[in-house]
Amino acid sequence: MLRFYFSLAGQQNVDDPFGLAFENELQAFRAAERFARELASTQPSLRGTTSVVVTRKDRDETYLIGV
Template sequence: MAGTPFPARRSSPMPRYHFDLIGKQTIIDQNGLDLADDILAADAADRLANELYSVRPELRQQHCSILVTDEEGEEICRSQIWDPVRD
């Protein structure tokens, strides 16, 4: 007896997030990154901001941030590259 085939599962694609560098000048993230949810996008922005804090110290003085937006262009979060406590 053959089993009843299950319909193919359609998993919705992961949402795409964009990580723009904003400050005196804005650098737009054209490609973005597919992540499961807003929390992971915010975590990725924090990691990126911390890395830029270390490797691009001039961005601290310009008070730059990472702006995260979703596919619709809605703001998810901002992660500061500068740290008022450390800078």
């Protein structure tokens, strides 16, 4: 299992100190997409101003998904 960290960057900044385990990058990316959709739905003020940042620290990789 790989560990991915989900943070928010932009209008609202939140760091994820614990992360979540996923089998692969695709599963983590899909989870981040769901998270971004939920944020856009529940907190419309974050739309277009905040991104979900997915980090895989063992490879120093970062993925951004806009809210």
